[in-house]
Amino acid sequence: MFSQPDYLVLRRQPSRFLGMLVIVFSALACAALLRSGLPPLVATACTLAVVGYGIWIWPRQVSLRHAQSITALRFDSQGWHVLRRDGSETTARLLADTFVSAFLTVVRLREPGRWLAVSVILPADAAAEDALRRLRLRLRFSRQRWAAAE
Numbered sequence: 195m196f197s198q199p200d201y202l203v204l205r206r207q208p209s210r211f212l213g214m215l216v217i218v219f220s221a222l223a224c225a226a227l228l229r230s231g232l233p234p235l236v237a238t239a240c241t242l243a244v245v246g247y248g249i250w251i252w253p254r255q256v257s258l259r260h261a262q263s264i265t266a267l268r269f270d271s272q273g274w275h276v277l278r279r280d281g282s283e284t285t286a287r288l289l290a291d292t293f294v295s296a297f298l299t300v301v302r303l304r305e306p307g308r309w310l311a312v313s314v315i316l317p318a319d320a321a322a323e324d325a326l327r328r329l330r331l332r333l334r335f336s337r338q339r340w341a342a343a344e
Contacts, residue, residue, distance in 0.1 A: 202269040204329050206258060209320040213256045220248040255315055264314050267301065269332065274303060276312065286312070294333045299326070301333070 224241045232240070253260040258279060266277035274286045286303035289311055293300040301314040316326060 200269075200271060202267075202325070202328055202332060204267045204316075204321050204325045206265050206267075206314070206316070206320055208257050209315075209317050211317040211319050212315060213252075215317075216248055216251065216256060220244055264312065267314060267329070276303060276305060276314075288333075292333055294330050296330075299330055299333070301329075 223244045227237045227240045227244070230237060254263045258265055261278070261280040263279050264276055265279050268275040268277060268283075272285070274288055275283055276286050277283050284305050286305045289302040289304055292302045297318055299316040301316065303312045303314065305312060316329075318326070320326070321329075
């Protein structure tokens with residue numbers, strides 16, 4: 195048995211499962227708002243906010259067509275790197291609230307100079323199976339996964 199190099203590249207692809215989840219949960223949220231006891235104007239405003247958020251999130255997380263959507267993650271000896279569709283690459287720090295399971299992985303990263311953290315949502319069909327498995331293993335069993343790269 196040989197040792198894997200301390201290098202990982204995960205290339206994202208559009209996810210049908212994530213698209214289905216966004217549509218189903220947005221529809222359920224809109225139905226719940228319209229059937230609730232809220233005044234009609236408030237319920238309509240909240241429904242428009244849910245639909246607007248779905249339209250905003252679709253090109254960034256589901257179809258990956260927005261210029262700022264994250265298309266790849268890379269881990270090497272220098273730490274985590276975020277690669278975007280427009281060709282830019284930035285370093286990032288892995289946050290402790292990263293979630294790992296067999297069906298869904300949410301990688302939370304903080305880029306230097308950005309106020310908000312970046313979430314990369316990775317269902318099982320969002321990347322190559324081997325790369326996603328290696329990412330999950332790295333996130334679960336790395337001893338210093340949140341330590342800054344030196």
